[in-house]
Amino acid sequence: MTMKIYSFVFVMWILILIGGGLVVVFVGPISFSEDVEPIITSGVKVLLALFLIFIWVFILAKLKNWIFKTEVKS
């Protein structure tokens, strides 16, 4: 059991590293032309960041369900 939880922590860590990389490389540098309000640019960045968080939570929720089901069944 504990090995699966350690793996869960490790996967979370990897997802944080990858997510951070995506934010810095792709989301951070996003900019539109000068006549677009800065608040719109920020809004787009927030939406993309939320999308990344959604994927992060989705992956972890699947992993959690798998761990719990396999443990309860075994």
Added chain:
Amino acid sequence: MEEKIIAAIIVSAIAFFSIYAFTPILIKFLEKRNQTVKDANKKGNVMIPRPGGISILIGIVASEITLYFFFPISEILAIIITSILGFSVGIIDDRKVMGGWFKPVALAFCAVPILLLGAYDSNLDFPLFGSVKIPSLYLALVIFMIPITGNTLNSIDVLNGIVSGFTTIASFALAISLFILQNYEIGISCLCLAFASLAFYKYHKFPSRIFPGDSGAVMFGATYGVIAIVGEVEVIAAIAILPAVINSFLFLSSVKRIVEHREIKNPTLHTDDFKLKSTDDNHAPITLVRLLVAKKPLSEKQICNEVLKLATFSGVLAIITAFMMGAKIL
């Protein structure tokens, strides 16, 4: 550098010994006033004094104020004020049962001094890839950080010694990370939290002689959160408390709403020999403890040891991440 080493030794000693010396007095005081609660995981009617947060408050605030005399910077002032506010939110919850939304909302207000003192940098640093500048978004992050860390650490205060032991390990890992990143003043400030929680662990470990209560657990979390912000180590701080984050994540993804912990069904049951086992109730939330006992029942001490081993593992990951902050692959 010599001044910093002297400051580190003095404030660490103040944080440790003030709690070490004051907690037994507090235990007697609380017992005399009948401010005790039943330890639900012990056979019989074992009553434990609560809240120990007062002792933690004295240790952290005394050491941080001393540190402020060495380094009068707004970041340390922000740590002192936010810690006191975090304690205040917790003590209200200790005295009166509040709704599930009380703590997150009240803790959001605890972040205000950080903003007013300007004790933050709006760059969010990530390992390997550098940093991203998010001035408007960062303000929201500051407001959210304190409720998240406060509630996350409070949510693992379920068994003897877990929250104090966990905070000790996470804050030592964060202090080491801050020293690696050469942020010495905030690193020393984090040592205050680490030694304060270590001293309290002596009385909170299995079998507990005192419980921290919400005032202690929330204060641990609020202090940890403010250190992460003013030290500009938000990502590293999150990694160091990953097992607690997992606990909150498991809980929220199974309950699907924010509720006061007294309102939920107990995710674990006791066996005849008073070990903890997972409940068969499908509506009970999945928590870290329930996951640990899903396969076979464990004693309270065994569970605590498993959680602290997980904390050590995530602490090591946090320190590795601190080393990765300096390296850039792009």
